[in-house]
Amino acid sequence: MSNKTSFYLLTDTHFVSKNAWVEGKPFTLRERGDQIALKLSPEILDSFIDKILADSETDTVIFTGDNVNNGDMVSHYDFREKLERLVSAGKKVYVTTATHDYCGMDDDENFFKACRYTETGTEPAECMRKAGLFDFYEKYGPAQALSVHRESGSYIVRVGEKTRLAMINDNGNGRSHCGLFEDGFNWLREQVADAKANGDYMLFAVHHPVIAPWELYRKAVEFELYGGYKELSELMCAEKVRTVFTGHVHVQNIREYESENGGYFYDIATIAAVNAAGKMRKVTVDEENGICKVESTGIEKISGFDTGDLSARDYLYGINLPGLVEKLLPLALTDYDKFLELGEGALPVDKLKKHKFLVRFAVKKFYKMTVYTAAKLGKTKKKLTAEQKEYAKNTPLSKTAFTIFAHIFPGDAPYTPDTVENIALTAAAKRLDRLVSRFKISAVQNLIPEGSSLADMLQDFLYNNRTGSDDEIEINLN
Numbered sequence: 190m191s192n193k194t195s196f197y198l199l200t201d202t203h204f205v206s207k208n209a210w211v212e213g214k215p216f217t218l219r220e221r222g223d224q225i226a227l228k229l230s231p232e233i234l235d236s237f238i239d240k241i242l243a244d245s246e247t248d249t250v251i252f253t254g255d256n257v258n259n260g261d262m263v264s265h266y267d268f269r270e271k272l273e274r275l276v277s278a279g280k281k282v283y284v285t286t287a288t289h290d291y292c293g294m295d296d297d298e299n300f301f302k303a304c305r306y307t308e309t310g311t312e313p314a315e316c317m318r319k320a321g322l323f324d325f326y327e328k329y330g331p332a333q334a335l336s337v338h339r340e341s342g343s344y345i346v347r348v349g350e351k352t353r354l355a356m357i358n359d360n361g362n363g364r365s366h367c368g369l370f371e372d373g374f375n376w377l378r379e380q381v382a383d384a385k386a387n388g389d390y391m392l393f394a395v396h397h398p399v400i401a402p403w404e405l406y407r408k409a410v411e412f413e414l415y416g417g418y419k420e421l422s423e424l425m426c427a428e429k430v431r432t433v434f435t436g437h438v439h440v441q442n443i444r445e446y447e448s449e450n451g452g453y454f455y456d457i458a459t460i461a462a463v464n465a466a467g468k469m470r471k472v473t474v475d476e477e478n479g480i481c482k483v484e485s486t487g488i489e490k491i492s493g494f495d496t497g498d499l500s501a502r503d504y505l506y507g508i509n510l511p512g513l514v515e516k517l518l519p520l521a522l523t524d525y526d527k528f529l530e531l532g533e534g535a536l537p538v539d540k541l542k543k544h545k546f547l548v549r550f551a552v553k554k555f556y557k558m559t560v561y562t563a564a565k566l567g568k569t570k571k572k573l574t575a576e577q578k579e580y581a582k583n584t585p586l587s588k589t590a591f592t593i594f595a596h597i598f599p600g601d602a603p604y605t606p607d608t609v610e611n612i613a614l615t616a617a618a619k620r621l622d623r624l625v626s627r628f629k630i631s632a633v634q635n636l637i638p639e640g641s642s643l644a645d646m647l648q649d650f651l652y653n654n655r656t657g658s659d660d661e662i663e664i665n666l667n
């Protein structure tokens with residue numbers, strides 16, 4: 190018998206049913222302003238499922254929340270149909286849910302409203318309430334679980350002979366609090382102890398990240414982290430739970446946490462499946478040697494949709510915010526009306542209309558800048574070799590900026606500390622740090638976590654300063 194067990198993980202599928210919208214401006218603009226593909230979300234999910242079905246070695250698939258985009262029932266029903274594709278092929282499917290999966294009650298902080306997009310606007314649609322999620326998805330998790338925490342909807346499943354997985358559902362509404370309440374946390378602690386007593390490995394999966402994927406998150410958007418992240422981190426370190434799989438931030442990111450007491454674990458945050466560069470994780474646990482291997486795989490083509498000569502990523506990159514800016518900015522210089530028309534929904538078109546002269550001036554300047562401009566700004570040009578100077582002068586800053594932008598969600602940006610781009614941009618950020626400190630610019634100071642700086646924060650986006658790869662890792666579970 191094989192002592193290896195594996196499962197696929199998808200997160201943030203943000204599924205939108207074909208019955209939840211018609212072609213028209215309202216939904217087109219809604220998608221343009223986002224950073225994930227919505228119209229093609231069913232086809233993208235099918236493409237991932239096709240890949241999973243082609244792998245006969247792996248019989249388990251997990252989904253860690255934001256399964257649908259807007260809490261509407263129509264999308265939930267269609268999403269469940271997709272799960273049935275997996276189930277009827279013999280796969281075990283485990284699901285947790287998150288804030289996009291239900292609608293607020295008007296007196297809470299969840300602002301999602303189920304709607305259907307018409308040609309001219311939106312109309313209300315039947316919505317999922319938080320209390321309805323457990324029953325709706327009971328078959329896909331709790332019904333097969335070793336233990337269920339009913340209040341939060343969390344549960345434990347066996348994914349291998351010696352491997353258990355805690356599928357942790359958030360209490361609270363994911364805004365001011367998104368972790369487990371005390372009762373749920375005590376249940377989780379007991380489950381970890383039980384796994385340990387039986388000699389099983391325990392893995393965690395939860396929607397919100399436990400470690401900030403970027404320095405920027407540590408302070409500026411701390412509320413986006415798992416509600417009890419400090420407590421959960423301590424538990425993981427103390428009980429040697431080495432891995433937690435997370436989503437929510439839509440960022441491919443693997444980071445290690447080390448506690449002061451010597452414990453450690455890894456937060457494996459996975460990119461939204463419906464990002465242009467969306468991926469799923471394949472996790473293989475070698476139970477005999479205690480090794481958890483994480484790999485990542487994307488889709489090359491979109492099932493049932495013709496992308497012409499383009500890959501799925503190239504087709505999807507540019508339909509909304511991240512790629513749209515890169516695609517549209519040159520139009521600001523050649524055809525301003527077209528620039529405004531295609532930017533609607535993604536860019537502040539009213540302001541851009543008002544300040545046409547200023548915008549065109551700024552865009553022109555931006556395209557003229559080179560990496561050498563940043564080096565000059567950072568007063569570091571003297572430290573560059575003649576060859577580096579030449580390279581910096583010939584490399585448009587726009588190219589570097591768009592490369593960094595394109596790597597925000599998929600991770601693994603290419604500018605390691607030895608590159609001219611890193612040297613120049615880090616020096617510029619350090620100069621900015623000095624200016625912010627000298628003039629006490631509190632709006633910027635408030636974003637910087639203790640012991641960090643703008644230059645430090647920038648590194649997250651320039652290269653993989655974490656575990657070397659956001660796509661792969663091998664973790665020793667012992």
Ligand SMILES: [Fe+2]
Pocket residue numbers: 201203255289437438439461
């Ligand atoms: Fe999400």
Ligand SMILES: [Fe+2]
Pocket residue numbers: 255287288289396436437438
């Ligand atoms: Fe989320």
